[in-house]
Amino acid sequence: MAEHGKVAPARRRGLADEVADRIRDAVFSGAYPPGSQLREVELAEALGVSRGPVREALLRLEREGLVRSEWHRGSTVTTLSRQDVSELDSLRGALEHLAVGHVIAHASEADITAIEDAARRMERAADEHEMVRCDIEFHDAVYAAAHHQRLQDAWYAIRSQVHLFLLTRVGLNSDDYLSTIPDEHRELVAALRARDTEAALELFAVHRRRAFEVLTKDIR
Incomplete structure:
Protein backbone atom coordinates (compact mmCIF):
# COMPACT_ATOMS: atom_id res chain seq x y z
CA MET A 1 0.00 0.00 0.00
CA ALA A 2 1.33 3.46 -0.89
CA GLU A 3 2.47 5.79 1.85
CA HIS A 4 0.78 9.16 2.14
CA GLY A 5 1.99 11.40 -0.66
CA LYS A 6 3.72 8.61 -2.56
CA VAL A 7 2.70 6.25 -5.32
CA ALA A 8 2.99 2.50 -5.04
CA PRO A 9 5.77 0.79 -7.00
CA ALA A 10 4.89 -0.02 -10.61
CA ARG A 11 3.88 -3.59 -11.25
CA ARG A 12 5.39 -5.31 -14.25
CA ARG A 13 2.74 -6.72 -16.57
CA GLY A 14 4.90 -7.71 -19.50
CA LEU A 15 3.95 -11.38 -19.41
CA ALA A 16 0.22 -10.66 -19.18
CA ASP A 17 0.55 -8.28 -22.14
CA GLU A 18 2.26 -10.98 -24.19
CA VAL A 19 -0.38 -13.54 -23.26
CA ALA A 20 -3.12 -11.07 -24.26
CA ASP A 21 -1.38 -10.55 -27.61
CA ARG A 22 -1.20 -14.31 -28.21
CA ILE A 23 -4.87 -14.87 -27.35
CA ARG A 24 -5.95 -11.88 -29.44
CA ASP A 25 -3.96 -13.15 -32.42
CA ALA A 26 -5.53 -16.60 -32.02
CA VAL A 27 -9.01 -15.06 -32.07
CA PHE A 28 -8.21 -12.95 -35.12
CA SER A 29 -6.73 -15.93 -36.96
CA GLY A 30 -9.94 -17.91 -36.47
CA ALA A 31 -8.59 -20.40 -33.92
CA TYR A 32 -11.20 -19.18 -31.43
CA PRO A 33 -14.34 -18.01 -33.27
CA PRO A 34 -17.06 -15.98 -31.52
CA GLY A 35 -18.66 -17.94 -28.70
CA SER A 36 -15.59 -20.12 -28.08
CA GLN A 37 -14.70 -20.78 -24.47
CA LEU A 38 -11.33 -19.53 -23.26
CA ARG A 39 -10.37 -21.79 -20.36
CA GLU A 40 -7.60 -20.51 -18.11
CA VAL A 41 -6.10 -23.94 -17.48
CA GLU A 42 -5.93 -24.88 -21.15
CA LEU A 43 -4.54 -21.50 -22.19
CA ALA A 44 -1.92 -21.55 -19.42
CA GLU A 45 -0.78 -25.01 -20.49
CA ALA A 46 -0.68 -24.09 -24.19
CA LEU A 47 1.28 -20.89 -23.53
CA GLY A 48 3.57 -22.37 -20.90
CA VAL A 49 2.64 -19.88 -18.19
CA SER A 50 0.79 -19.91 -14.89
CA ARG A 51 -2.90 -19.07 -14.66
CA GLY A 52 -2.19 -15.61 -13.19
CA PRO A 53 -0.99 -13.96 -16.42
CA VAL A 54 -3.78 -15.69 -18.35
CA ARG A 55 -6.37 -14.30 -15.93
CA GLU A 56 -4.90 -10.79 -16.28
CA ALA A 57 -4.80 -11.13 -20.06
CA LEU A 58 -8.45 -12.17 -20.23
CA LEU A 59 -9.41 -9.16 -18.12
CA ARG A 60 -7.55 -6.90 -20.52
CA LEU A 61 -9.28 -8.49 -23.51
CA GLU A 62 -12.60 -8.09 -21.74
CA ARG A 63 -11.94 -4.36 -21.43
CA GLU A 64 -11.26 -4.31 -25.18
CA GLY A 65 -14.65 -5.93 -25.78
CA LEU A 66 -13.08 -9.03 -27.33
CA VAL A 67 -13.95 -11.33 -24.43
CA ARG A 68 -16.99 -11.63 -22.20
CA SER A 69 -17.09 -13.26 -18.80
CA GLU A 70 -20.12 -14.76 -17.06
CA TRP A 71 -20.11 -16.52 -13.71
CA HIS A 72 -21.70 -19.70 -15.06
CA ARG A 73 -19.78 -19.85 -18.37
CA GLY A 74 -16.37 -18.35 -17.67
CA SER A 75 -14.67 -16.39 -20.46
CA THR A 76 -15.79 -16.64 -24.07
CA VAL A 77 -14.95 -14.81 -27.27
CA THR A 78 -17.56 -12.09 -27.69
CA THR A 79 -20.53 -12.89 -29.89
CA LEU A 80 -21.87 -9.62 -31.24
CA SER A 81 -25.56 -8.92 -30.82
Missing part, protein backbone atom coordinates in the same frame (compact mmCIF):
# COMPACT_ATOMS: atom_id res chain seq x y z
CA ARG A 82 -27.59 -6.80 -33.21
CA GLN A 83 -27.30 -3.90 -30.75
CA ASP A 84 -23.52 -4.37 -30.58
CA VAL A 85 -23.34 -4.23 -34.37
CA SER A 86 -25.52 -1.14 -34.54
CA GLU A 87 -23.56 0.72 -31.86
CA LEU A 88 -20.19 -0.16 -33.38
CA ASP A 89 -21.34 0.89 -36.83
CA SER A 90 -22.67 4.26 -35.66
CA LEU A 91 -19.62 5.03 -33.52
CA ARG A 92 -17.24 3.96 -36.26
CA GLY A 93 -19.14 6.19 -38.68
CA ALA A 94 -18.77 9.21 -36.40
CA LEU A 95 -15.05 8.60 -35.92
CA GLU A 96 -14.41 8.02 -39.62
CA HIS A 97 -16.30 11.17 -40.59
CA LEU A 98 -13.96 13.19 -38.40
CA ALA A 99 -10.90 11.23 -39.54
CA VAL A 100 -11.61 11.74 -43.25
CA GLY A 101 -11.97 15.48 -42.76
CA HIS A 102 -8.67 15.69 -40.91
CA VAL A 103 -6.85 13.48 -43.42
CA ILE A 104 -7.93 15.66 -46.31
CA ALA A 105 -7.03 18.83 -44.42
CA HIS A 106 -3.78 17.76 -42.76
CA ALA A 107 -2.30 14.59 -44.27
CA SER A 108 1.05 14.83 -46.01
CA GLU A 109 1.93 13.06 -49.24
CA ALA A 110 3.81 10.49 -47.15
CA ASP A 111 0.67 9.90 -45.07
CA ILE A 112 -1.43 9.26 -48.19
CA THR A 113 1.25 6.95 -49.54
CA ALA A 114 1.18 4.97 -46.27
CA ILE A 115 -2.59 4.56 -46.65
CA GLU A 116 -2.12 3.50 -50.26
CA ASP A 117 0.55 0.96 -49.26
CA ALA A 118 -1.86 -0.52 -46.72
CA ALA A 119 -4.49 -0.86 -49.43
CA ARG A 120 -2.02 -2.58 -51.75
CA ARG A 121 -1.21 -5.19 -49.11
CA MET A 122 -4.82 -6.29 -49.34
CA GLU A 123 -4.18 -7.49 -52.89
CA ARG A 124 -1.79 -10.13 -51.52
CA ALA A 125 -4.05 -11.44 -48.74
CA ALA A 126 -4.18 -15.23 -48.85
CA ASP A 127 -7.48 -15.70 -47.03
CA GLU A 128 -10.35 -13.87 -45.36
CA HIS A 129 -8.63 -13.60 -41.98
CA GLU A 130 -5.56 -11.99 -43.49
CA MET A 131 -7.79 -9.69 -45.52
CA VAL A 132 -9.60 -8.53 -42.38
CA ARG A 133 -6.24 -7.87 -40.73
CA CYS A 134 -5.19 -5.80 -43.75
CA ASP A 135 -8.54 -3.97 -43.63
CA ILE A 136 -7.92 -2.98 -40.01
CA GLU A 137 -4.34 -1.90 -40.83
CA PHE A 138 -5.70 0.29 -43.62
CA HIS A 139 -7.90 2.11 -41.13
CA ASP A 140 -4.96 2.35 -38.70
CA ALA A 141 -3.14 4.27 -41.44
CA VAL A 142 -6.13 6.55 -42.00
CA TYR A 143 -6.34 7.50 -38.33
CA ALA A 144 -2.57 8.02 -38.14
CA ALA A 145 -2.78 10.36 -41.16
CA ALA A 146 -5.46 12.44 -39.42
CA HIS A 147 -2.85 13.76 -36.95
CA HIS A 148 -5.44 13.88 -34.14
CA GLN A 149 -4.18 11.97 -31.12
CA ARG A 150 -7.45 11.74 -29.21
CA LEU A 151 -9.26 10.61 -32.34
CA GLN A 152 -6.63 7.91 -32.85
CA ASP A 153 -7.00 6.87 -29.20
CA ALA A 154 -10.77 6.60 -29.68
CA TRP A 155 -10.20 4.33 -32.69
CA TYR A 156 -7.86 2.07 -30.75
CA ALA A 157 -10.45 1.81 -27.98
CA ILE A 158 -12.83 0.03 -30.39
CA ARG A 159 -10.26 -1.47 -32.77
CA SER A 160 -10.51 -5.04 -31.46
CA GLN A 161 -14.30 -4.89 -31.56
CA VAL A 162 -14.28 -3.63 -35.16
CA HIS A 163 -11.90 -6.47 -36.04
CA LEU A 164 -14.40 -8.89 -34.47
CA PHE A 165 -17.20 -7.10 -36.36
CA LEU A 166 -15.44 -7.79 -39.67
CA LEU A 167 -14.61 -11.39 -38.74
CA THR A 168 -18.28 -11.92 -37.93
CA ARG A 169 -19.24 -10.44 -41.28
CA VAL A 170 -16.89 -12.84 -43.08
CA GLY A 171 -18.19 -15.77 -41.04
CA LEU A 172 -21.75 -15.02 -42.09
CA ASN A 173 -21.07 -14.35 -45.76
CA SER A 174 -17.67 -14.35 -47.44
CA ASP A 175 -19.03 -14.26 -51.00
CA ASP A 176 -16.73 -12.11 -53.18
CA TYR A 177 -15.03 -10.68 -50.07
CA LEU A 178 -11.47 -11.36 -51.24
CA SER A 179 -12.16 -10.09 -54.75
CA THR A 180 -14.13 -6.92 -53.96
CA ILE A 181 -12.55 -5.45 -50.83
CA PRO A 182 -9.23 -4.42 -52.46
CA ASP A 183 -11.12 -2.49 -55.15
CA GLU A 184 -13.19 -0.70 -52.52
CA HIS A 185 -10.06 0.43 -50.71
CA ARG A 186 -8.37 1.63 -53.90
CA GLU A 187 -11.40 3.89 -54.41
CA LEU A 188 -11.08 5.18 -50.85
CA VAL A 189 -7.40 6.00 -51.42
CA ALA A 190 -8.17 7.78 -54.70
CA ALA A 191 -10.74 10.03 -53.02
CA LEU A 192 -8.35 10.87 -50.19
CA ARG A 193 -5.51 11.58 -52.59
CA ALA A 194 -7.79 13.86 -54.62
CA ARG A 195 -8.72 15.68 -51.38
CA ASP A 196 -12.37 15.18 -52.36
CA THR A 197 -14.17 15.35 -49.02
CA GLU A 198 -17.66 14.68 -50.35
CA ALA A 199 -16.61 11.65 -52.41
CA ALA A 200 -14.44 10.25 -49.63
CA LEU A 201 -17.17 10.51 -47.01
CA GLU A 202 -19.67 8.82 -49.33
CA LEU A 203 -17.27 5.99 -50.22
CA PHE A 204 -16.37 5.34 -46.58
CA ALA A 205 -20.09 5.28 -45.73
CA VAL A 206 -20.80 2.77 -48.52
CA HIS A 207 -17.88 0.64 -47.38
CA ARG A 208 -19.27 0.48 -43.84
CA ARG A 209 -22.85 -0.04 -45.01
CA ARG A 210 -22.02 -3.20 -46.97
CA ALA A 211 -20.61 -4.94 -43.90
CA PHE A 212 -23.43 -3.61 -41.71
CA GLU A 213 -26.09 -4.95 -44.06
CA VAL A 214 -24.55 -8.44 -44.05
CA LEU A 215 -24.52 -8.52 -40.26
CA THR A 216 -27.96 -7.07 -39.62
CA LYS A 217 -29.50 -9.46 -42.13
CA ASP A 218 -28.39 -12.53 -40.18
CA ILE A 219 -27.93 -11.36 -36.56
CA ARG A 220 -30.92 -10.96 -34.28
Whole structure:
Protein backbone atom coordinates (compact mmCIF):
# COMPACT_ATOMS: atom_id res chain seq x y z
CA MET A 1 0.00 0.00 0.00
CA ALA A 2 1.33 3.46 -0.89
CA GLU A 3 2.47 5.79 1.85
CA HIS A 4 0.78 9.16 2.14
CA GLY A 5 1.99 11.40 -0.66
CA LYS A 6 3.72 8.61 -2.56
CA VAL A 7 2.70 6.25 -5.32
CA ALA A 8 2.99 2.50 -5.04
CA PRO A 9 5.77 0.79 -7.00
CA ALA A 10 4.89 -0.02 -10.61
CA ARG A 11 3.88 -3.59 -11.25
CA ARG A 12 5.39 -5.31 -14.25
CA ARG A 13 2.74 -6.72 -16.57
CA GLY A 14 4.90 -7.71 -19.50
CA LEU A 15 3.95 -11.38 -19.41
CA ALA A 16 0.22 -10.66 -19.18
CA ASP A 17 0.55 -8.28 -22.14
CA GLU A 18 2.26 -10.98 -24.19
CA VAL A 19 -0.38 -13.54 -23.26
CA ALA A 20 -3.12 -11.07 -24.26
CA ASP A 21 -1.38 -10.55 -27.61
CA ARG A 22 -1.20 -14.31 -28.21
CA ILE A 23 -4.87 -14.87 -27.35
CA ARG A 24 -5.95 -11.88 -29.44
CA ASP A 25 -3.96 -13.15 -32.42
CA ALA A 26 -5.53 -16.60 -32.02
CA VAL A 27 -9.01 -15.06 -32.07
CA PHE A 28 -8.21 -12.95 -35.12
CA SER A 29 -6.73 -15.93 -36.96
CA GLY A 30 -9.94 -17.91 -36.47
CA ALA A 31 -8.59 -20.40 -33.92
CA TYR A 32 -11.20 -19.18 -31.43
CA PRO A 33 -14.34 -18.01 -33.27
CA PRO A 34 -17.06 -15.98 -31.52
CA GLY A 35 -18.66 -17.94 -28.70
CA SER A 36 -15.59 -20.12 -28.08
CA GLN A 37 -14.70 -20.78 -24.47
CA LEU A 38 -11.33 -19.53 -23.26
CA ARG A 39 -10.37 -21.79 -20.36
CA GLU A 40 -7.60 -20.51 -18.11
CA VAL A 41 -6.10 -23.94 -17.48
CA GLU A 42 -5.93 -24.88 -21.15
CA LEU A 43 -4.54 -21.50 -22.19
CA ALA A 44 -1.92 -21.55 -19.42
CA GLU A 45 -0.78 -25.01 -20.49
CA ALA A 46 -0.68 -24.09 -24.19
CA LEU A 47 1.28 -20.89 -23.53
CA GLY A 48 3.57 -22.37 -20.90
CA VAL A 49 2.64 -19.88 -18.19
CA SER A 50 0.79 -19.91 -14.89
CA ARG A 51 -2.90 -19.07 -14.66
CA GLY A 52 -2.19 -15.61 -13.19
CA PRO A 53 -0.99 -13.96 -16.42
CA VAL A 54 -3.78 -15.69 -18.35
CA ARG A 55 -6.37 -14.30 -15.93
CA GLU A 56 -4.90 -10.79 -16.28
CA ALA A 57 -4.80 -11.13 -20.06
CA LEU A 58 -8.45 -12.17 -20.23
CA LEU A 59 -9.41 -9.16 -18.12
CA ARG A 60 -7.55 -6.90 -20.52
CA LEU A 61 -9.28 -8.49 -23.51
CA GLU A 62 -12.60 -8.09 -21.74
CA ARG A 63 -11.94 -4.36 -21.43
CA GLU A 64 -11.26 -4.31 -25.18
CA GLY A 65 -14.65 -5.93 -25.78
CA LEU A 66 -13.08 -9.03 -27.33
CA VAL A 67 -13.95 -11.33 -24.43
CA ARG A 68 -16.99 -11.63 -22.20
CA SER A 69 -17.09 -13.26 -18.80
CA GLU A 70 -20.12 -14.76 -17.06
CA TRP A 71 -20.11 -16.52 -13.71
CA HIS A 72 -21.70 -19.70 -15.06
CA ARG A 73 -19.78 -19.85 -18.37
CA GLY A 74 -16.37 -18.35 -17.67
CA SER A 75 -14.67 -16.39 -20.46
CA THR A 76 -15.79 -16.64 -24.07
CA VAL A 77 -14.95 -14.81 -27.27
CA THR A 78 -17.56 -12.09 -27.69
CA THR A 79 -20.53 -12.89 -29.89
CA LEU A 80 -21.87 -9.62 -31.24
CA SER A 81 -25.56 -8.92 -30.82
CA ARG A 82 -27.59 -6.80 -33.21
CA GLN A 83 -27.30 -3.90 -30.75
CA ASP A 84 -23.52 -4.37 -30.58
CA VAL A 85 -23.34 -4.23 -34.37
CA SER A 86 -25.52 -1.14 -34.54
CA GLU A 87 -23.56 0.72 -31.86
CA LEU A 88 -20.19 -0.16 -33.38
CA ASP A 89 -21.34 0.89 -36.83
CA SER A 90 -22.67 4.26 -35.66
CA LEU A 91 -19.62 5.03 -33.52
CA ARG A 92 -17.24 3.96 -36.26
CA GLY A 93 -19.14 6.19 -38.68
CA ALA A 94 -18.77 9.21 -36.40
CA LEU A 95 -15.05 8.60 -35.92
CA GLU A 96 -14.41 8.02 -39.62
CA HIS A 97 -16.30 11.17 -40.59
CA LEU A 98 -13.96 13.19 -38.40
CA ALA A 99 -10.90 11.23 -39.54
CA VAL A 100 -11.61 11.74 -43.25
CA GLY A 101 -11.97 15.48 -42.76
CA HIS A 102 -8.67 15.69 -40.91
CA VAL A 103 -6.85 13.48 -43.42
CA ILE A 104 -7.93 15.66 -46.31
CA ALA A 105 -7.03 18.83 -44.42
CA HIS A 106 -3.78 17.76 -42.76
CA ALA A 107 -2.30 14.59 -44.27
CA SER A 108 1.05 14.83 -46.01
CA GLU A 109 1.93 13.06 -49.24
CA ALA A 110 3.81 10.49 -47.15
CA ASP A 111 0.67 9.90 -45.07
CA ILE A 112 -1.43 9.26 -48.19
CA THR A 113 1.25 6.95 -49.54
CA ALA A 114 1.18 4.97 -46.27
CA ILE A 115 -2.59 4.56 -46.65
CA GLU A 116 -2.12 3.50 -50.26
CA ASP A 117 0.55 0.96 -49.26
CA ALA A 118 -1.86 -0.52 -46.72
CA ALA A 119 -4.49 -0.86 -49.43
CA ARG A 120 -2.02 -2.58 -51.75
CA ARG A 121 -1.21 -5.19 -49.11
CA MET A 122 -4.82 -6.29 -49.34
CA GLU A 123 -4.18 -7.49 -52.89
CA ARG A 124 -1.79 -10.13 -51.52
CA ALA A 125 -4.05 -11.44 -48.74
CA ALA A 126 -4.18 -15.23 -48.85
CA ASP A 127 -7.48 -15.70 -47.03
CA GLU A 128 -10.35 -13.87 -45.36
CA HIS A 129 -8.63 -13.60 -41.98
CA GLU A 130 -5.56 -11.99 -43.49
CA MET A 131 -7.79 -9.69 -45.52
CA VAL A 132 -9.60 -8.53 -42.38
CA ARG A 133 -6.24 -7.87 -40.73
CA CYS A 134 -5.19 -5.80 -43.75
CA ASP A 135 -8.54 -3.97 -43.63
CA ILE A 136 -7.92 -2.98 -40.01
CA GLU A 137 -4.34 -1.90 -40.83
CA PHE A 138 -5.70 0.29 -43.62
CA HIS A 139 -7.90 2.11 -41.13
CA ASP A 140 -4.96 2.35 -38.70
CA ALA A 141 -3.14 4.27 -41.44
CA VAL A 142 -6.13 6.55 -42.00
CA TYR A 143 -6.34 7.50 -38.33
CA ALA A 144 -2.57 8.02 -38.14
CA ALA A 145 -2.78 10.36 -41.16
CA ALA A 146 -5.46 12.44 -39.42
CA HIS A 147 -2.85 13.76 -36.95
CA HIS A 148 -5.44 13.88 -34.14
CA GLN A 149 -4.18 11.97 -31.12
CA ARG A 150 -7.45 11.74 -29.21
CA LEU A 151 -9.26 10.61 -32.34
CA GLN A 152 -6.63 7.91 -32.85
CA ASP A 153 -7.00 6.87 -29.20
CA ALA A 154 -10.77 6.60 -29.68
CA TRP A 155 -10.20 4.33 -32.69
CA TYR A 156 -7.86 2.07 -30.75
CA ALA A 157 -10.45 1.81 -27.98
CA ILE A 158 -12.83 0.03 -30.39
CA ARG A 159 -10.26 -1.47 -32.77
CA SER A 160 -10.51 -5.04 -31.46
CA GLN A 161 -14.30 -4.89 -31.56
CA VAL A 162 -14.28 -3.63 -35.16
CA HIS A 163 -11.90 -6.47 -36.04
CA LEU A 164 -14.40 -8.89 -34.47
CA PHE A 165 -17.20 -7.10 -36.36
CA LEU A 166 -15.44 -7.79 -39.67
CA LEU A 167 -14.61 -11.39 -38.74
CA THR A 168 -18.28 -11.92 -37.93
CA ARG A 169 -19.24 -10.44 -41.28
CA VAL A 170 -16.89 -12.84 -43.08
CA GLY A 171 -18.19 -15.77 -41.04
CA LEU A 172 -21.75 -15.02 -42.09
CA ASN A 173 -21.07 -14.35 -45.76
CA SER A 174 -17.67 -14.35 -47.44
CA ASP A 175 -19.03 -14.26 -51.00
CA ASP A 176 -16.73 -12.11 -53.18
CA TYR A 177 -15.03 -10.68 -50.07
CA LEU A 178 -11.47 -11.36 -51.24
CA SER A 179 -12.16 -10.09 -54.75
CA THR A 180 -14.13 -6.92 -53.96
CA ILE A 181 -12.55 -5.45 -50.83
CA PRO A 182 -9.23 -4.42 -52.46
CA ASP A 183 -11.12 -2.49 -55.15
CA GLU A 184 -13.19 -0.70 -52.52
CA HIS A 185 -10.06 0.43 -50.71
CA ARG A 186 -8.37 1.63 -53.90
CA GLU A 187 -11.40 3.89 -54.41
CA LEU A 188 -11.08 5.18 -50.85
CA VAL A 189 -7.40 6.00 -51.42
CA ALA A 190 -8.17 7.78 -54.70
CA ALA A 191 -10.74 10.03 -53.02
CA LEU A 192 -8.35 10.87 -50.19
CA ARG A 193 -5.51 11.58 -52.59
CA ALA A 194 -7.79 13.86 -54.62
CA ARG A 195 -8.72 15.68 -51.38
CA ASP A 196 -12.37 15.18 -52.36
CA THR A 197 -14.17 15.35 -49.02
CA GLU A 198 -17.66 14.68 -50.35
CA ALA A 199 -16.61 11.65 -52.41
CA ALA A 200 -14.44 10.25 -49.63
CA LEU A 201 -17.17 10.51 -47.01
CA GLU A 202 -19.67 8.82 -49.33
CA LEU A 203 -17.27 5.99 -50.22
CA PHE A 204 -16.37 5.34 -46.58
CA ALA A 205 -20.09 5.28 -45.73
CA VAL A 206 -20.80 2.77 -48.52
CA HIS A 207 -17.88 0.64 -47.38
CA ARG A 208 -19.27 0.48 -43.84
CA ARG A 209 -22.85 -0.04 -45.01
CA ARG A 210 -22.02 -3.20 -46.97
CA ALA A 211 -20.61 -4.94 -43.90
CA PHE A 212 -23.43 -3.61 -41.71
CA GLU A 213 -26.09 -4.95 -44.06
CA VAL A 214 -24.55 -8.44 -44.05
CA LEU A 215 -24.52 -8.52 -40.26
CA THR A 216 -27.96 -7.07 -39.62
CA LYS A 217 -29.50 -9.46 -42.13
CA ASP A 218 -28.39 -12.53 -40.18
CA ILE A 219 -27.93 -11.36 -36.56
CA ARG A 220 -30.92 -10.96 -34.28
